Amino acid sequence: MKACVIVFPGSNCDRDLQVALRNAMGSEPEMVWHGDSSFSEVDLITVPGGFSYGDYLRAGAMAAKSPVMREIISRAKKGVPVLGICNGFQVLTESGLLPGALMRNANLKYVCKDVHLKVEASDTPFTQGYSDGGVLRIPVAHHDGNYFANDGLLDELESNNQIAFRYSDSDGELTEDANPNGSLRNIAGILNRERNVLGMMPHPERLADPTLGGTDGKAMFSGLVEALS
Amino acid sequence: MSDTTSNNPPAKITADIIKSHGLSEEEYEKVLEIMGREPNMTELGIFSVMWSEHCSYKSSKKWLKTLPTEAPWVICGPGENAGVVDIGDGQAAIFKMESHNHPSYIEPYQGAATGVGGILRDVFTMGARPVANLNALRFGSPDHPKTRHLVSGVVAGVGGYGNCVGVPTVGGECEFHESYNGNILVNAMTVGIADTDRIFYSAATGAGNPIVYVGSKTGRDGIHGATMASTEFSEDTEEKRPTVQVGDPFTEKLLIEACLELMATDCIVGIQDMGAAGLTSSGFEMASKGGVGVELDLDLVPQREDNMTPYEMMLSESQERMLMVLKPGTEDQARAIFEKWELDFAVVGKLTDSGHMVLTHKGEIVADLPIDPLALASPEYDRPWVPTEKSVEITADTITPPDDLMATLMQLMGCPNLASKRWIWEQYDHMVMGDTMGIGRPGGDAGLVRVHGTDKALAVTSDCTPRYCLADPKEGGKQVVAEAWRNLTATGATPLAVTDNMNFGNPEKPEIMGQFVGCIEGMKEACLALDFPVVSGNVSLYNETNGQAILPTPTIGAIGLLKHSSKAIGMGFVDDGDSIVVIGDAPENVRGHLGQSTYLREIEGREDGTPPPVDLDLERRHGDFVRNQILDGTINACHDISDGGLLVSVAEMALAGDKGCEINQSDKTLAPHAWAFGEDQARYVVTTKHADQLVSQAQAQGISATALGTVSGKNLSLISHGGVSLQDLRTSHESWMPDYMAE
Numbered sequence: 001m002k003a004c005v006i007v008f009p010g011s012n013c014d015r016d017l018q019v020a021l022r023n024a025m026g027s028e029p030e031m032v033w034h035g036d037s038s039f040s041e042v043d044l045i046t047v048p049g050g051f052s053y054g055d056y057l058r059a060g061a062m063a064a065k066s067p068v069m070r071e072i073i074s075r076a077k078k079g080v081p082v083l084g085i086c087n088g089f090q091v092l093t094e095s096g097l098l099p100g101a102l103m104r105n106a107n108l109k110y111v112c113k114d115v116h117l118k119v120e121a122s123d124t125p126f127t128q129g130y131s132d133g134g135v136l137r138i139p140v141a142h143h144d145g146n147y148f149a150n151d152g153l154l155d156e157l158e159s160n161n162q163i164a165f166r167y168s169d170s171d172g173e174l175t176e177d178a179n180p181n182g183s184l185r186n187i188a189g190i191l192n193r194e195r196n197v198l199g200m201m202p203h204p205e206r207l208a209d210p211t212l213g214g215t216d217g218k219a220m221f222s223g224l225v226e227a228l229s
Numbered sequence: 230m231s232d233t234t235s236n237n238p239p240a241k242i243t244a245d246i247i248k249s250h251g252l253s254e255e256e257y258e259k260v261l262e263i264m265g266r267e268p269n270m271t272e273l274g275i276f277s278v279m280w281s282e283h284c285s286y287k288s289s290k291k292w293l294k295t296l297p298t299e300a301p302w303v304i305c306g307p308g309e310n311a312g313v314v315d316i317g318d319g320q321a322a323i324f325k326m327e328s329h330n331h332p333s334y335i336e337p338y339q340g341a342a343t344g345v346g347g348i349l350r351d352v353f354t355m356g357a358r359p360v361a362n363l364n365a366l367r368f369g370s371p372d373h374p375k376t377r378h379l380v381s382g383v384v385a386g387v388g389g390y391g392n393c394v395g396v397p398t399v400g401g402e403c404e405f406h407e408s409y410n411g412n413i414l415v416n417a418m419t420v421g422i423a424d425t426d427r428i429f430y431s432a433a434t435g436a437g438n439p440i441v442y443v444g445s446k447t448g449r450d451g452i453h454g455a456t457m458a459s460t461e462f463s464e465d466t467e468e469k470r471p472t473v474q475v476g477d478p479f480t481e482k483l484l485i486e487a488c489l490e491l492m493a494t495d496c497i498v499g500i501q502d503m504g505a506a507g508l509t510s511s512g513f514e515m516a517s518k519g520g521v522g523v524e525l526d527l528d529l530v531p532q533r534e535d536n537m538t539p540y541e542m543m544l545s546e547s548q549e550r551m552l553m554v555l556k557p558g559t560e561d562q563a564r565a566i567f568e569k570w571e572l573d574f575a576v577v578g579k580l581t582d583s584g585h586m587v588l589t590h591k592g593e594i595v596a597d598l599p600i601d602p603l604a605l606a607s608p609e610y611d612r613p614w615v616p617t618e619k620s621v622e623i624t625a626d627t628i629t630p631p632d633d634l635m636a637t638l639m640q641l642m643g644c645p646n647l648a649s650k651r652w653i654w655e656q657y658d659h660m661v662m663g664d665t666m667g668i669g670r671p672g673g674d675a676g677l678v679r680v681h682g683t684d685k686a687l688a689v690t691s692d693c694t695p696r697y698c699l700a701d702p703k704e705g706g707k708q709v710v711a712e713a714w715r716n717l718t719a720t721g722a723t724p725l726a727v728t729d730n731m732n733f734g735n736p737e738k739p740e741i742m743g744q745f746v747g748c749i750e751g752m753k754e755a756c757l758a759l760d761f762p763v764v765s766g767n768v769s770l771y772n773e774t775n776g777q778a779i780l781p782t783p784t785i786g787a788i789g790l791l792k793h794s795s796k797a798i799g800m801g802f803v804d805d806g807d808s809i810v811v812i813g814d815a816p817e818n819v820r821g822h823l824g825q826s827t828y829l830r831e832i833e834g835r836e837d838g839t840p841p842p843v844d845l846d847l848e849r850r851h852g853d854f855v856r857n858q859i860l861d862g863t864i865n866a867c868h869d870i871s872d873g874g875l876l877v878s879v880a881e882m883a884l885a886g887d888k889g890c891e892i893n894q895s896d897k898t899l900a901p902h903a904w905a906f907g908e909d910q911a912r913y914v915v916t917t918k919h920a921d922q923l924v925s926q927a928q929a930q931g932i933s934a935t936a937l938g939t940v941s942g943k944n945l946s947l948i949s950h951g952g953v954s955l956q957d958l959r960t961s962h963e964s965w966m967p968d969y970m971a972e
Contacts, residue, residue: 009571010479012395016663049661051393054479110388112658141392141658206660211679211794213667 001228003044004030006072006088008063013049013086013205020205021046024221037067042080043228044125045072049086049141049203059102059144060090069095081125081228082197086142089189089199098192098199099157100149105142106182112141114214115180117188117202118168121161124191126198129223135172136216138207140180140188145201147183147190154185164198165189242267250277256608263602271539271588271596276603278506278544279513282770285607288736289768292749296763297756302725303764309430310351310501312764313423314726316790320680321425322687323357326365326418326730326786328769333415336473337382342390343476344417346548349394350502353485354551356429356492357421360662361678362391364401364417365691365730365784366653369410371645371969376405379413381970387417388656393478394485397665398657399676401691405645408695411774416730418786420689422680429492431501431511432518433554436582438498440523441560442508442575443567444484444550448533450474451507451546480549480572487570488551494566496559503550509543511552512586517604519554522583527590531573539588539595554580614742620700623824623838625903634901634950637832638876641906643961644831645969647873652966668799673885674716674869679794686794688722690787694872695780697840700825702744702781706751707843711910713787714759715869718852719913721797721859722789724759729766729785734778736770744781751843752783758845759852761787796860800868801886807865807940808920809890811875813851813912815933818844819896821903827873828906840908847911854932855913863919863926870912876905876947878914879937880958883945889955891946892938901950916940 003021007014014031021029029046032039053062063069069091076082076097084092092098105111114137119130130136149157157163166186169178174186181201189200204217247257250273260268260276268276278284286293298306304321305313311325329344341364349359364387369376380403391398396419433440451474491497499519501511508530516523527542537545555563560576567574581587588596631637641647654671662678666686669677675690692713698705710727717724729752734741756763772779791797802809813819823829824838858864866886870878883889894904917923920936927934938948946952 010393010482012393012482012661016661019663050395051479051482054393054477054482056479109385110392110656110658112392112660113655139660141660143392203660206663209663211666212660212663213670 001025001044001225002042003046004032004039004042006032006034006045006047006068008034008052008066010052010054011048011050013203016205017046017048017085020208020221023208024225032068034066034068037071044224045075045080045082047084047088047091049088052087052091060087060094063091064094073097076197079196083126084199085203085205086201089201090144092197092199097197098190099153100147100190102144103146103148104144105146110143111180112139113180114139115202116168116170116178117165118172118174120163120166121191124195124198125224125227126220127164127223128227129219133172135168135170137214138202138204138217140202142201145181145183147187149184157190160193162191162193163187164191165200242273250274251281252277256280263599263606269596271543272598274540274544275509275596275598278509279603280607284506284510286768287608288610288612288770289731289745290609291611292746295749296753298762298764300760300762303762304425306762306764307766310354312726312728313355313428314764315425316680316685318683319425321423321428322420322788323352323355323423324418324420324728324786324788325351325765326416326691326728326784327351327767328730328732329415329417330413330732330769330772332473333383334413337379338386338389339473339475341383341386341415343474343548344415345387345390346476346478346481347504348417348419349396349481350504352419352421353488354429354500354502355423356427357423358489359396359419359421360664361420361676361689362396362398362418363676363689363691363786364398364415365693366401366403367409367414367782368405369413370407371405373410377970383415384653384656390476390478392658394482395661397659397661399659399665399669399678400671400689403650403653406695406780408780411777412772412779414732414779414782416784418691418728420687420788427492429497429500431499431515433499433515433521433580434519435498436521436580438554438557438580439560439576440525440578440580441553441555441563442530442550442577443553444572445477445480445547446531446533446573447542447545448547449537449541449545452541452544474546474548476548483570483572484549484551487567487572490566491563494562496555496563498554498556500551500553503552505546507544507546508552513600513604515552515554516586516600522581522600523578523586524581525578525588527588529575529577531575539590612736612742613739614746615739616743617702617747620837620839625821625823625900625907628823628833630900630902631832634905635947635953638880639953639958639961641827641831641873641877642880642958643965645965647827647877648965649963650966651963652970666794666797668797673800674719675722677720677797684793686791686797688717688720688789688791690716691784692716693782693784695782696825696836698744698748698781698783700838700840702747703751704840704843706748706783707755707845708840708910709783709785710752710755710759710761711843711845711848712871713785714761714848715852717787717789718856719800719867719869721856722791723856724761724787724789726762726764727756727785727787729763729783731766731768732772732779732782732784733770734773741778748781748783755845759849798859798865798867799885800866800882802882802888802890802916802940803865803886805888805941807916807918809892809937809940810915810917810920810923810934811895811912811937812855812915812927812934813847813932814896814935816898818847818911819907819909821899821907822909823903823907826906826908828902841910843910851911851913851932854927854930855915858923863923864915864917866916868914870914871908874906874908875914880945882914883955884959884962887955888940889942889944890938890940893948895935895937
């Protein structure tokens with residue numbers, strides 16, 4: 001598998017994602033600077049977390065207009081898998097690759113902690129390392145992770161099985177307490193209709209190494225390598 | 230200051246203007262002597278900030294000089310932007326702690342945010358990638374009407390900056406005491422990692438070499454910040470809001486990346502961030518260290534606002550700016566890097582051999598100052614001081630025992646100073662950069678951060694027990710250092726060095742100066758006894774409002790090294806059946822010391838007595854023993870005993886591991902409350918699967934070690950005193966802060 005990590009000014013999880021991909025792939029992912037409108041053919045494009053352009057205007061809004069995004073949108077339309085994590089998810093919604101929006105957390109505070117996620121769709125390259133209904137523990141770290149869409153869109157996401165992960169308790173129950181940011185229907189990650197674009201607020205790359213306190217994030221990267229190699 | 234900012238025509242320097250610049254009459258006499266003439270406004274402003282307490286350490290340097298600063302592993306001690314210690318394999322840890330107290334009280338969000346930004350720059354300006362942030366926060370009484378607003382703003386500011394630059398905030402402390410009602414403390418620390426052959430210093434050398442300004446543009450924010458930080462507060466504090474700087478963490482992130490990219494080349498001669506006193510301070514320090522002169526053309530300084538005067542440009546504390554001296558001919562290579570990161574880059578002058586700083590503006594010379602006389606001849610005072618009066622020792626038999634020991638434990642675990650600070654640290658990204666170890670997240674004895682790409686890890690902590698320092702500055706000073714050393718030791722790390730952040734009241738008062746002198750004496754003894762040199766630091770004086778001083782607060786930030794991260798342990802109980810052992814509880818060390826304890830304050834409503842004495846020889850022996858047992862794998866969890874005493878330590882270990890225990894009062898000669906809540910020093914609670922071996926090895930070294938009980942179940946039970954469920958304990962411990970902030 002060949003993969004790349006897009007780097008915007010203000011990205012700060014680019015290296016974390018690079019390490020997780022390297023460990024899974026056994027080779028180096030390509031780091032792509034935001035100003036480059038072309039980059040090599042890859043099997044996976046990843047958009048990392050951080051504060052692209054300082055999150056000024058709106059989280060992800062400026063990055064969505066950068067030269068590299070035009071290329072990403074074009075490749076996504078051709079079916080290349082795109083994974084956006086945290087700020088990457090925000091960039092993908094702002095650029096229209098994913099529906100809905102990420103608003104300020106319901107309690108208006110930044111939140112960094114481990115959360116549990118219930119796997120809702122394991123039939124994608126991103127999630128094939130997990131099983132439907134399984135529960136994983138990985139962290140969130142964001143100020144704007146409150147997923148919003150109108151009821152019609154939410155129903156559509158559900159009926160198309162586009163919800164990849166929901167916030168749950170450790171038993172997989174979708175409780176209000178388990179929802180760290182007020183996301184509607186406990187949505188933590190969604191797919192596009194074609195299922196080749198995944199955006200998620202939680203950070204699988206942060207718990208893919210036992211020294212860091214857990215390995216539940218690892219299956220995402222090993223699953224991707226398996227699916228795309 | 231608006232009436233004094235004009236430089237053209239030169240304003241007449243009146244006694245009022247001198248006073249408003251914080252200079253005494255004697256100091257102004259010295260100005261006249263150095264200049265050989267009356268200074269103009271710009272020059273006076275430069276003297277004012279350079280000789281401010283904040284920049285010159287004029288009240289403190291006589292005493293700071295007495296601290297031990299050397300060890301074989303110290304690469305660079307105090308005097309540079311940050312301290313540098315060797316961590317092996319050609320790598321160094323670079324770190325410092327700095328206060329941003331006054332600005333944070335006036336404007337909590339920006340004050341705290343720019344405190345974080347400033348300390349980050351001190352570290353990356355030396356060539357290190359910042360890898361960990363910590364912060365030590367002290368607020369007024371929770372009942373004080375401003376406290377909630379200040380907590381909320383400071384925490385949001387620390388997080389807003391650190392989260393955006395992408396450096397994990399892995400530890401710190403937060404306490405409340407009424408002495409901080411009008412003067413909170415925000416002490417921020419950054420730790421970075423560099424290669425030992427790529428450390429950058431601030432000395433500017435080579436006449437003719439270009440001086441380059443990079444980063445954000447200069448605006449009118451923060452003018453006179455350093456002078457403000459050097460005076461007491463009064464009711465007109467609100468008027469000082471414009472002296473607080475505004476931070477932009479996004480620019481800082483770009484500046485980190487651009488500087489580190491440039492530092493990988495061979496372009497830089499010297500580099501210094503523009504912190505307190507901005508362009509003035511960085512220019513003078515670089516030139517003075519390198520023994521050169523400076524010519525700056527202020528028209529070339531990137532400016533955010535129109536019609537800025539030389540006075541404003543030289544005194545602005547706009548954030549996210551650096552000054553560099555480059556090797557001639559490398560300007561274009563350097564410029565390309567900064568342009569890629571969309572940052573300003575301007576050659577603003579050159580080094581000369583004149584020994585003077587000459588500033589030009591619109592073609593005219595607007596200031597001409599001799600560098601060394603100004604930088605090196607800054608005043609040094611031997612302020613009069615009186616020793617702190619000795620307190621009367623309180624013995625446990627004079628304190629009425631509580632009816633229910635376990636109910637008391639619940640109360641202590643939920644009191645403001647011992648309650649969980651999760652509400653705070655969950656607002657900080659403590660995992661970004663992918664090296665924060667699972668057992669080293671906030672809430673433990675020390676933060677643990679793996680050195681990227683290696684098996685090594687750094688342990689980092691910050692500590693202070695101000696009430697001890699008030700009651701007995703020398704013992705308090707010893708205790709601060711000893712506790713930081715214990716916290717690092719408890720993870721298995723070898724303590725390396727400290728940074729000190731000395732927060733005190735008005736040094737012109739002999740009793741305050743006496744606190745300062747006493748704390749320094751104690752710190753010195755402890756640093757010597759524990760091989761724990763001071764490699765960087767910061768002094769914040771005049772922490773008073775309307776004449777009321779804060780508790781003496783010499784915050785210590787410290788780092789330690791683990792050669793193998795896999796050897797590190799946390800404080801949470803690990804397995805049911807593990808034995809719980811207390812190390813260092815010999816009767817001659819442990820008297821159930823309740824004077825100045827958390828118990829005395831929270832349960833009896835008293836803050837008196839002597840603090841627990843610190844026996845540095847015992848600290849050393851007990852700590853070295855514990856560390857060796859951790860590295861040998863005998864101990865699988867460890868927590869030092871500090872605020873709240875033994876039973877609080879056990880409760881914290883139970884909550885961290887989510888496992889209960891059954892324990893017994895190990896020393897029946899003590900009254901139960903003295904045994905449970907006494908704050909005697911040099912002690913650790915550990916768990917092990919090899920209790921007999923551990924105890925006998927301790928005894929072989931003359932160290933007392935006593936079995937307390939066993940890890941088991943979901944209750945914390947103390948034989949003859951009943952038990953509490955972990956769930957109730959957790960509720961008490963976790964609910965105070967969120968409930969308080971939600972009110």
